[in-house]
Amino acid sequence: MDVIFAWLCWIFPLVGVPLSPVLARVHPKLRDYGEVFLSFLAAVCSVMLIPYLFHPEMLPIDSSVTWLTVPIDLNLGVLVDPLSIVMANVVAVISFFIMVYSVGYMKGSPSLTRWWMFMNFFIGGMLLLVLSNNLLFLFFGWKIVGLCSWGLIGFYYNDEKKYWIGGPPPTKCTSPSHCGLKAMIMTSAGDLLLLGGILIIYAYSGTLNILELYETASTWIPEMSKSSGLITLTVVLLIAGPVGKSAQFPLHEWLPEAMAGPGPVSALIHAATMVKSGVYLVARLIPIFFYGYWVAGCTEALSFFILIAWIGAITAFVAATQGMTAVELKKALAFSTVSQIGYMMLALGVAGLTMSGLEGGFTSGISHLMSHAMFKAALFLCAGSVIHTAGSIYMTDMGSLKKYMPFTWLFMSIAALSLMGVPPLPGFWSKDAILASVSASHVYSLFLIALITVAITSFYTVRFMAMTFYGEKSENVKKLEKKGAHLGEPHFTMVVSCGILAVMILLLGFFFPLIEPLLHENFIFSIFEKLHLPLGHHEAHSMLVPVLSVAFIAIGAIPSYLIYISARFDPKGILEKHTSLKALHKFFWNRWYIDSFYYRFFVDGMIWLLPRVVKYVEDPVDRAFHVRLPALLNFKKVYDKIKEEKVRELSYNIIYILIAMLLLLLFILFVVVMK
């Protein structure tokens, strides 16, 4: 056990960034394996931190070096506590498998150097984010991952038609570079507000160190609450960051388009890790606001939890409904990611709604993060393999792929069942824990939304599995068969990584009842005892929640099974018959019109505004200074007396200067006399 591993964990991948072009010079193979090896080292380092979880009394550890002393005192360092250990492991271990997968997936791509640079930069940035001991470097990593997300979504920057996402017509298609830009702008909007929030906190607390912020909360939170509305404002600013980065309502619209990136990118950045950074940040901030409301008694601090809970619930529901209509495999998964992160936010939100809710909400949110990272990464990697084989992003171009890709089918099924929340897979445990803590908060509207979303989740999960692996062969598959194309399992690194992730899901599922108490104990120790937060009375687990949860899974899964797998009903026929369903379908298909609204308002608005800025402000001012003003000082007589064109212009201008000087002199005289 050594804290140096926490440092090396994020330093190794960052070393890989400048190393990539250097190694490429030596040999491309060396570059590929070298870069994967660095991410392997990061994974090893993170695993080396796990033993700390068995000795929670040694945590938290803050190890730092001086980075800046004036004008702001800041130490760059790592914070090792249960939360950061869990996050670092999720990030580093999954990253490593995805790096292995991408050796096969990206084979033959011409710009692999760029690929490895961005991937390792991402991993390093993400690990810095979760391990940093202060909010500035957390934000530093936060921006790095955003940048890498932009670079990797738009990886195929030449926008060849086959990489476009969206459609099928008449729904519009979007090019990768456009998608990257969209992600960059939408998440940055949140990031900047987040920075504002951090700086307000800094202005009051005088520190950015996370532990010091916890320790000094008793002085600066009451100070802040003296100006009314300030805490609420700070909360809104702070939440804007996670809302943008974790694709929560109302800034969730970038994530579906982010699927334009290569498969491993979707798995790593837009499912397993980066989009969780918002959840992580919220979890980091919870002790502060929990303290603020329940101990220091600042009523405004509660707004943090209310906002988070409702944003989470609304997002979970809105995104899940969209997932029911998606026809692109990766987009269906993207909607599901947004929805599942909504669950995590919901859990973290209800953690502060009651005094006793903290440990339940906190633990369930983080364990869902963990299990989701695993099964969603597996889902995306399998989806990548399927898309690779089928040569199309549309599920309507797949179908009946089970017999061609038995392994992928198996692995993906395990992950999908976990997503639905079928016991005893990890998704069941963590989702059940979330539902239990929501119901314990006694806000039944939230609980109802969460339950309905469970049903919708299992509906769309069965649907995308069915459309991919079951049912009739699509025209596309038949065509490929006829052509004699290779319809089967992809490169072995891809299958192996999916397989390992599937096994890990199974293991996590079986050991979950053991792991959860361990996390529980750690979180209690690190949050309550170290921070002196009140430990509320814990309500006994009722059996009602798991029963309800399984029942709602069935409510969603059965109709979906009947429609898509056993084909009892024709989905198109149902829609034709019921106009209300058709309208609903259209509403969901158009993503609640939120995306179109943004394009209308911001993009079209800009296009409308910009020429007018030039026309009504810039040009008149320009004319005033460069035409009118000189014309005002019209020395036509002097002007005409001088014959030669150039001299004329020059003297004209010199007179202009002279007049200005004269006026200035008069002005000064006036001022001096006035004195």
Added chain:
Amino acid sequence: MMIPYILLQTIIVPVIASLFILITRRKIGRKSKWIPGITLLYTTALLFIVAISVYPGGEIHEDYGWGPQVMFGLLADGLSLPVALIINIICTALSFYSLHYVEHRIEIIYGEEDEKTQLSYHTMYYWLFLLFPASFMGIAFATNLIVLYLFIELLVIPLYFIMSYIGYVDRFRVAMMCFLWGIVGGTFVLFGSVLVYSQIGSFEIAELHTLAGNPMVFWIALLILLGLSTKLAIFPLHIWMRWVHAEHPTCIAGLLAVYANIGAYVIVRVLILPLYDDFKVFGLPLMVMALLTMVYGSLLTLAQDDVKRFCAVSTISQISYSLLGLGALTVCSIEGGMFYFLSHILGKTILFSTAGILVYTTGIRDMRQMGGLASKMPITATLWIFGALILSALPPLSGFAAEWVLFTGIFKFGVHANPVGLIIAILGISAVILTIVYTFTAAKRIFFGPLKPELANNSKIRDPPLSMSLPLLILAVISIVMGVYPKPLLDLLHSVIGLL
């Protein structure tokens, strides 16, 4: 280890080199193009030596008699040194960047003239170019208002001639416009200085603090601020920027960004440091103007299709970040403002020069005709992205650290001046999104998307020669170093500004 007249050398050596080119231009001919680069490498080395002795908080002061009331004094302290050093590095980089660019530009404009005429334009560029670093060093180190004014005015001269001889389309008119704005702005500064003399009988900046509390300070500050505002392009005095920055040859584009932005340094040196309490009146108005200019400048930038004008107009909004910090008047925000100034001129030099590379290789200025160039010009695309990262404050380049220090100061001011200050701070930080929008949208328009067939088939379109890209890459590396480890720079700045 002390080199005699070390500060004076940084000004005089470029001037001597300039005269040398002027006198021997017929003899050495085109070889003269190497002289600026070598000279500036030497002065940069000198400045590094100065940095070593200034770093722990020391200073170097040189005085030369220069007439009855005016001392030609030079001062290198924690504030002036980093400014001088970064500017000198930029000048050095651009003198190498110019090698190919000037040749190309002269060939286009004067290609049909005889060899002798071409040669004279060629050498003229280089001896005029050397006046830039000399004047910048003068502005940075001057201890005297008249000397300061002199160097501010001196800058206008090479600007005028270079622009009118090897500038772009409407170059004569625009050069004249630039000249006029420069002179008028300088005049305001001069009159402000004269007013100072009328009050305290001295032009020394070190004596300025005796003015504190004097009712005239308001007028003095107003005059100097107005004069500098024309350089700093505060709305509505930004109006020349769109023309001037777009029509000059790109090899001095970075210097124009410095020319515009150095006013921020002068404000700190002349107004804020000695007259802090009296300057407070201007704090809030300055912030409001800066905010207005930030938003307006960004919108205007988004409206541009011309790649050179795009960079030009973005300068308007970028300079205002520094001013927003200066207006907030906290130690953090002033240091952040200076840091942002240095970061911005690095970024803008990279961006402008990259635009120059695009014009140089493709001959196109309109972004609508570009697209997909990243596959043919990967290094150029990387450079543009570095520039974009600096401007839009993304790590690990210097923009991030600079913006963080800057806004820390602004928010400190904001929470104390709640609610107006806080509103300005939040609006200010939100306005950064516009920068991200325009830099990354432009990157997409120029470098990404499908490659146009007429560009794809043009074999001339490829990454520029190393003499153009390497200097810019070095600037990017400097920016990364400043972004990852800003301690030396901030220590230096704090040794002076922290005394407030």
